[in-house]
Amino acid sequence: MAPTLNLVGAGHVGRALGRRFATTGAFAIQDVLTRSEAGARDAVVFIGAGRACAGMAQLRPAQVWMLAVGDDAIAPACAALAQAQPLEGAVVFHCSGAKASGELAAARDAGALVASVHPVRSFADPAAVAADFAGTFCGVEGDAAALALLEPAFTAIGARLVRIDPAAKTVYHAAAVFASNYLVTVVDAALRAYAAAGVPEDVARELARPLATEALANVFRIGPAAALSGPVARGDFATVARQQDAVTRWDPATGRLYEALVAPTADLARRKLTHP
Numbered sequence: 001m002a003p004t005l006n007l008v009g010a011g012h013v014g015r016a017l018g019r020r021f022a023t024t025g026a027f028a029i030q031d032v033l034t035r036s037e038a039g040a041r042d043a044v045v046f047i048g049a050g051r052a053c054a055g056m057a058q059l060r061p062a063q064v065w066m067l068a069v070g071d072d073a074i075a076p077a078c079a080a081l082a083q084a085q086p087l088e089g090a091v092v093f094h095c096s097g098a099k100a101s102g103e104l105a106a107a108r109d110a111g112a113l114v115a116s117v118h119p120v121r122s123f124a125d126p127a128a129v130a131a132d133f134a135g136t137f138c139g140v141e142g143d144a145a146a147l148a149l150l151e152p153a154f155t156a157i158g159a160r161l162v163r164i165d166p167a168a169k170t171v172y173h174a175a176a177v178f179a180s181n182y183l184v185t186v187v188d189a190a191l192r193a194y195a196a197a198g199v200p201e202d203v204a205r206e207l208a209r210p211l212a213t214e215a216l217a218n219v220f221r222i223g224p225a226a227a228l229s230g231p232v233a234r235g236d237f238a239t240v241a242r243q244q245d246a247v248t249r250w251d252p253a254t255g256r257l258y259e260a261l262v263a264p265t266a267d268l269a270r271r272k273l274t275h276p
Contacts, residue, residue, distance in 0.1 A: 014068030115142025134158030
């Protein structure tokens with residue numbers, strides 16, 4: 001028999017994982033609690049299993065509890081759960097990339113085993129994620145006995161598990177910001193700079209596309225140091241200084257961004273020379 005799972009929080013992440021667990025039989029979805037009973041009913045329909053509940057007191061005891069709530073709500077939700085439910089011997093985990101399993105201290109104090117499992121995906125379309133979850137990386141950390149139960153279940157839904165250091169959880173989450181959000185910010189700076197040079201927006205995107213896509217492909221094919229090209233990689237700091245001055249005169253904020261990137265890029269260039 002699959003372990004019983006209660007969901008506290010049934011937004012995009014809770015729904016997608018809940019459907020995946022139900023479809024594969026990795027967990028037996030039991031009770032679902034979210035902001036409203038109507039929302040819980042909608043989630044149960046989406047998941048295809050479970051019973052909608054209106055409050056903590058209506059939830060039945062379960063072997064596993066998933067807190068798929070916002071980062072700042074994890075500790076309060078866990079405290080409320082520990083007050084309302086017997087957790088001795090249960091596994092309680094959350095899905096945050098920014099917070100570690102230590103946020104579940106109230107559950108641990110109540111005798112539960114705790115962990116965090118962070119799927120490295122965008123959950124904007126829960127149905128699409130649930131249908132195409134196989135191969136998704138998940139950063140995991142927590143009590144060994146909790147992971148002994150959770151890791152096989154996540155493997156069963158197609159996850160690729162990566163153990164992380166809970167003390168570095170915030171740095172781990174920042175890695176995703178660098179790899180995604182800030183990458184977009186840097187490309188936006190390029191597009192705005194092209195526009196400042198009189199290039200139409202649609203043409204600017206086509207100019208930037210091969211540079212960005214080829215550079216990124218090279219990073220993952222041969223590594224960042226080998227992929228680096230351009231004036232810093234060549235040691236042409238006279239060109240770098242002229243560019244920084246010109247960009248700063250055009251737009252001071254973008255000039256500061258350019259300046260901030262010079263030193264780490266120079267460090268990367270030195271790694272290129274050290275390890276050709």
